Amino acid sequence: xxxxxxxxxxxxxxxxxxxxxxxxxxxxxxxxxxxxxxxxxxxxxxxxxxxxxxxxxxxxxxxxxxxxxxxxxxxxxxxxxxxxxxxxxxxxxxxxxxxxxxxxxxxxxxxxxxxxxxxxxxxxxxxxxxxxxxxxxxxxxxxxxxxxxxxxxxxxxxxxxxxxxxxxxxxxxxxxxxxxxxxxxxxxxxxxxxxxxxxxxxxxxxxxxxxxxxxxxxxxxxxxxxxxxxxxxxxxxxxxxxxxxxxxxxxxxxxxxxxxxxxxxxxxxxxxxxxxxxxxxxxxxxxxxxxxxxxxxxxxxxxxxxxxxxxxxxxxxxxxxxxxxxxxxxxxxxxxxxxxxxxxxxxxxxxxxxxxxxxxxxxxxxxxxxxxxxxxxxxxxxxxxxxxxxxxxxxxxxxxxxxxxxxxxxxxxxxxxxx
Numbered sequence: 001x002x003x004x005x006x007x008x009x010x011x012x013x014x015x016x017x018x019x020x021x022x023x024x025x026x027x028x029x030x031x032x033x034x035x036x037x038x039x040x041x042x043x044x045x046x047x048x049x050x051x052x053x054x055x056x057x058x059x060x061x062x063x064x065x066x067x068x069x070x071x072x073x074x075x076x077x078x079x080x081x082x083x084x085x086x087x088x089x090x091x092x093x094x095x096x097x098x099x100x101x102x103x104x105x106x107x108x109x110x111x112x113x114x115x116x117x118x119x120x121x122x123x124x125x126x127x128x129x130x131x132x133x134x135x136x137x138x139x140x141x142x143x144x145x146x147x148x149x150x151x152x153x154x155x156x157x158x159x160x161x162x163x164x165x166x167x168x169x170x171x172x173x174x175x176x177x178x179x180x181x182x183x184x185x186x187x188x189x190x191x192x193x194x195x196x197x198x199x200x201x202x203x204x205x206x207x208x209x210x211x212x213x214x215x216x217x218x219x220x221x222x223x224x225x226x227x228x229x230x231x232x233x234x235x236x237x238x239x240x241x242x243x244x245x246x247x248x249x250x251x252x253x254x255x256x257x258x259x260x261x262x263x264x265x266x267x268x269x270x271x272x273x274x275x276x277x278x279x280x281x282x283x284x285x286x287x288x289x290x291x292x293x294x295x296x297x298x299x300x301x302x303x304x305x306x307x308x309x310x311x312x313x314x315x316x317x318x319x320x321x322x323x324x325x326x327x328x329x330x331x332x333x334x335x336x337x338x339x340x341x342x343x344x345x346x347x348x349x350x351x352x353x354x355x356x357x358x359x360x361x362x363x364x365x366x367x368x369x370x371x372x373x374x375x376x377x378x379x380x381x382x383x384x385x386x387x388x389x390x391x392x393x394x395x396x397x398x399x400x401x402x403x404x405x406x407x408x409x410x411x412x413x414x415x416x417x418x419x
Contacts, residue, residue, distance in 0.1 A: 107131030184305030191221035208258025
């Protein structure tokens with residue numbers, strides 16, 4: 001098969017991250033025109049992808065989405081085509097429209113999943129079983145057994161399955177990961193990530209019902225810590241605690257079980273030294289104050305035998321003050337939305353873009369026969385096989401909250417289990 005064969009891609013999910021469109025209209029976050037759709041439209045311009053399709057649950061959203069994409073992408077950037085085939089048809093509501101859309105693809109095509117957390121497993125499984133390459137947003141799935149099943153299915157069908165942990169492609173995180181290897185045994189890790197209360201409006205349809213803020217946000221930094229510790233230490237015990245009261249009150253009125261802020265306390269055991277055990281604290285919240293200048297507060301701290309690392313990715317020494325909106329801290333390393341001098345989209349170096357392009361390149365490489373899907377497990381990439389412990393920690397955290405007890409992570413042979 002020719003190595004220059006273009007990839008056909010189905011986008012599952014029509015919301016903020018794919019299109020920049022939310023239930024209340026155009027997003028007011030830092031992703032006003034989305035990430036997935038824009039990246040794929042540009043990769044089509046650059047000759048890497050060909051046919052694009054998009055599937056949601058309600059086909060009546062597509063006219064507004066097409067108008068939004070045309071006005072804010074096609075009319076802003078030179079030579080970019082925002083056309084796509086939509087599922088279900090206009091006027092139809094179908095929670096299983098993803099099956100119809102996937103059935104129109106051929107083995108070797110690709111599916112990118114940005115849907116509510118509780119739907120990831122069903123969509124990914126359906127796609128992989130049909131020989132399609134899959135990129136699924138974090139958290140990959142909510143249950144450890146489902147993650148392990150996807151690992152096996154991807155291996156069986158010899159397809160690429162990545163989790164869209166784009167923080168791995170942030171140059172600061174990547175550099176910090178390498179430097180952490182020189183500091184000896186880890187002793188303590190702490191991570192904080194939050195988004196403003198307005199997110200409860202954006203995610204009201206599923207917040208607290210179908211997933212929680214730990215799955216949605218802490219998955220970023222839990223993966224980064226697991227990536228740093230890969231082959232060096234393993235998590236053994238998780239205890240979770242949650243704050244409540246804001247999301248369930250006025251004006252958000254989320255379902256009664258919705259937590260505001262979730263903290264996981266995790267024990268890690270060194271693989272090289274029985275003497276060394278470390279502690280990690282991962283906290284995520286979607287009830288942070290409005291107008292703080294950032295959409296996502298995000299920082300982490302790593303302390304080891306011979307040194308420490310402190311990363312603040314919300315404040316990068318770059319802030320702008322506007323009379324109307326006050327001070328804002330921008331992150332052009334994630335997605336650059338300003339056009340190039342020639343008027344074209346110019347965000348190809350942003351790690352939000354790179355994360356998707358790496359998947360497209362991997363799928364094309366496997367289709368061409370120049371690599372196998374299993375090769376990417378050795379490349380430090382967030383493959384489904386390389387991200388098992390991230391799901392184990394998240395699932396253990398949910399169990400700890402629900403059952404009010406510590407949950408243990410253990411290895412039985414080649415399998416990981418929760419007890």
